Amino acid sequence: MLKIENLHATVADKPILKGLSLSVNAGEIHAIMGPNGAGKSTLGYVLGGREGYEVTQGSVSFDGKDLLEMEADERAAAGLFLGFQYPVEIPGVSNVQFLRTALNAQRRARGEAELSAGDFLRLARAQGDALGVSMDMLKRPVNVGFSGGEKKRNEMVQVGIIQPRLAVLDETDSGLDIDALRVVADGINRIMRAPDKAVLLITHYQRLLDLVVPDFVHVLAGGRIVRSGGPELAHELEREGYAEIAA
Amino acid sequence: MTLLDLPSNRDEAWRWSDLSALPEIAARAPAGVVPEALPWIDCAEGPRLLFVDGCLDESRSDLGPVAIGPVEVDPEGHALARLAGRVGWSLRLGRDHAPSGPVQIVHLSTGGADHLAGEIVLDEDAQASIVESFVGEGWSNRLTRIRLARSARLMLARRVMASVGFVSFTDRATVGEGASLVATVLAAGGADTRIDGSILLTGEGAYAEAGGALLARGRQRHDANYVVRHEAPQGTSRQLWRSVADDRAICSVAARVEVARGAQKTDGEQSLKGLLLSRSAQVNAKPELEIFADDVKCAHGATVGELNRDALFYMASRGVPREEARALLTTAFVADAIERVGEEAVREAMHADAEAWFAKTPLPLGEREGPAAEGGGRVRA
Numbered sequence: 001m002l003k004i005e006n007l008h009a010t011v012a013d014k015p016i017l018k019g020l021s022l023s024v025n026a027g028e029i030h031a032i033m034g035p036n037g038a039g040k041s042t043l044g045y046v047l048g049g050r051e052g053y054e055v056t057q058g059s060v061s062f063d064g065k066d067l068l069e070m071e072a073d074e075r076a077a078a079g080l081f082l083g084f085q086y087p088v089e090i091p092g093v094s095n096v097q098f099l100r101t102a103l104n105a106q107r108r109a110r111g112e113a114e115l116s117a118g119d120f121l122r123l124a125r126a127q128g129d130a131l132g133v134s135m136d137m138l139k140r141p142v143n144v145g146f147s148g149g150e151k152k153r154n155e156m157v158q159v160g161i162i163q164p165r166l167a168v169l170d171e172t173d174s175g176l177d178i179d180a181l182r183v184v185a186d187g188i189n190r191i192m193r194a195p196d197k198a199v200l201l202i203t204h205y206q207r208l209l210d211l212v213v214p215d216f217v218h219v220l221a222g223g224r225i226v227r228s229g230g231p232e233l234a235h236e237l238e239r240e241g242y243a244e245i246a247a
Numbered sequence: 248m249t250l251l252d253l254p255s256n257r258d259e260a261w262r263w264s265d266l267s268a269l270p271e272i273a274a275r276a277p278a279g280v281v282p283e284a285l286p287w288i289d290c291a292e293g294p295r296l297l298f299v300d301g302c303l304d305e306s307r308s309d310l311g312p313v314a315i316g317p318v319e320v321d322p323e324g325h326a327l328a329r330l331a332g333r334v335g336w337s338l339r340l341g342r343d344h345a346p347s348g349p350v351q352i353v354h355l356s357t358g359g360a361d362h363l364a365g366e367i368v369l370d371e372d373a374q375a376s377i378v379e380s381f382v383g384e385g386w387s388n389r390l391t392r393i394r395l396a397r398s399a400r401l402m403l404a405r406r407v408m409a410s411v412g413f414v415s416f417t418d419r420a421t422v423g424e425g426a427s428l429v430a431t432v433l434a435a436g437g438a439d440t441r442i443d444g445s446i447l448l449t450g451e452g453a454y455a456e457a458g459g460a461l462l463a464r465g466r467q468r469h470d471a472n473y474v475v476r477h478e479a480p481q482g483t484s485r486q487l488w489r490s491v492a493d494d495r496a497i498c499s500v501a502a503r504v505e506v507a508r509g510a511q512k513t514d515g516e517q518s519l520k521g522l523l524l525s526r527s528a529q530v531n532a533k534p535e536l537e538i539f540a541d542d543v544k545c546a547h548g549a550t551v552g553e554l555n556r557d558a559l560f561y562m563a564s565r566g567v568p569r570e571e572a573r574a575l576l577t578t579a580f581v582a583d584a585i586e587r588v589g590e591e592a593v594r595e596a597m598h599a600d601a602e603a604w605f606a607k608t609p610l611p612l613g614e615r616e617g618p619a620a621e622g623g624g625r626v627r628a
Contacts, residue, residue: 048560048564049563049564050560050564051556051560071563071568071569072560072563072564073563073564073566073567073568073569073572075564076563076564076565076566077566081564081565082564084561084564087561088555088557088558088560088561089558090555090558090561090562090576090579091579092576092578092579092580092582092583093575093576093579097575098562098565098567098575099565101567101571101575102562102565102566102567103566105566105567105568105571106566109566141579158565162565162566
């Protein structure tokens with residue numbers, strides 16, 4: 001589904017990713033772990049298509065198409081979802097309005113019929129209920145006044161509504177207490193654990209990986225994947241620290 | 248024809264205005280053709296007045312309590328107000344009276360210059376909602392005198408939708424004890440504007456709002472100048488303006504609050520915000536306070552910025568195309584100015600006007616390089 005080959009990227013002319021290669025197949029959950037400054041968030045933004053993150057070498061294909069040629073919104077319509085470490089607040093735009101606009105733009109781009117207001121509200125209510133996000137919250141401006149945990153749950157509501165093929169979740173576990181972590185993890189398992197979907201979990205800590213058990217764990221250090229393994233690698237990292245492996 | 252004696256930019260009160268097109272428009276003969284579609288708002292019963300080039304079109308109007316004739320205005324002291332003359336429409340409501348629905352006035356200009364006065368005089372506890380819509384392509388110039396007696400309430404909304412040309416209007420208002428005036432402007436057409444107002448809060452506990460949203464692109468100019476003067480204690484005033492400028496357009500807002508010596512416990516607030524959609528656009532904000540009382544609360548804020556890039560990327564990452572994201576964020580930026588309009592049908596119409604303006608925004612984003620910046624066909628002057 002996702003094939004990253006020898007990816008080099010710079011931010012403000014500073015090299016961050018230095019030859020990263022990774023393959024993710026449908027039905028798989030991959031975790032990317034690594035120390036601060038390893039390039040984890042940069043990887044997320046490069047995949048998401050953020051301005052200012054420049055790819056200098058290498059390739060990324062998504063379902064056989066050149067991901068790097070697409071605008072950010074086209075990547076979303078193609079089935080990529082980037083979960084933010086710090087979801088953005090948008091005053092004056094309600095969650096409902098935002099998500100309906102987003103979903104219908106994606107559907108238009110894929111040549112599908114748009115959802116009516118009624119159908120969309122039913123979908124939003126169902127996905128919100130599953131994650132403890134009330135209709136009242138969904139009618140409020142995007143993330144404005146939401147706590148850290150509410151923002152992350154709101155990201156998962158978006159995943160539920162948009163139903164992407166590949167979710168790249170950047171530090172989804174940061175700022176969550178253990179109850180909120182469980183709700184978010186349940187969301188990931190329920191929505192994204194499917195034969196035709198895949199997840200790339202970018203995380204600093206192992207605790208999320210106890211709840212969303214990855215099929216593969218990769219260690220990102222110095223802009224490259226320096227080691228890959230199964231779920232046991234996460235425990236090894238937790239025990240021994242990154243210093244040993246990243247050295 | 249009126250001899251045009253217009254102020255120059257050297258005059259501080261006119262420094263951001265560009266009146267240079269007015270003599271040429273004034274020399275043109277209006278075509279006088281009334282289009283099929285006029286911007287009537289679909290709402291409950293209410294008087295309707297259509298002015299074509301400043302003259303009432305009786306066949307398309309339903310005056311209700313509105314009269315046409317001499318108007319008690321004092322147009323002196325203002326270069327454009329002076330041109331408006333002393334004849335026009337007049338809404339005088341007796342004690343406790345209210346029209347059956349919003350009074351709709353459409354000002355259609357078919358190419359030349361037209362001048363018209365108006366007057367709104369509400370007796371104690373009377374109330375009215377008035378919406379004026381400006382359409383066409385010439386120069387419409389208006390002067391409106393507003394007098395609100397004790398506890399009277401007036402909602403006054405202006406939609407400036409004229410496709411080209413110039414629209415100017417001047418308000419002279421007095422707000423009596425416990426009375427309330429909410430004046431809102433939306434400039435969402437292609438014409439330049441010059442908007443002036445002075446509101447005197449003459450009675451204790453009077454309330455006044457003056458504000459709106461100014462949307463400009465191309466080489467358009469909007470220029471709003473409001474003075475709110477508190478002359479009695481315990482008055483409240485709000486001036487909330489939102490300016491959006493794209494291309495090489497210029498939006499300017501000068502908002503002034505004056506608090507006279509005896510006007511204790513005045514509560515005044517100004518919020519002037521500007522949004523630049525292009526690096527070559529300009530927003531001027533001039534908030535002014537002049538306070539001669541010692542027990543008052545006056546807050547003012549002025550900011551000018553660009554669309555939030557984090558928000559743009561966040562929306563794009565959810566699949567919202569760039570132009571749609573810009574429109575959504577810009578609509579949100581002006582929404583709270585339009586939200587001040589109390590009459591729901593009018594408010595909804597104004598939101599729709601603003602959205603229609605954004606929908607016409609051509610695709611390329613000025614500062615953006617590369618393939619995404621091509622196509623769309625915007626001609627940059």
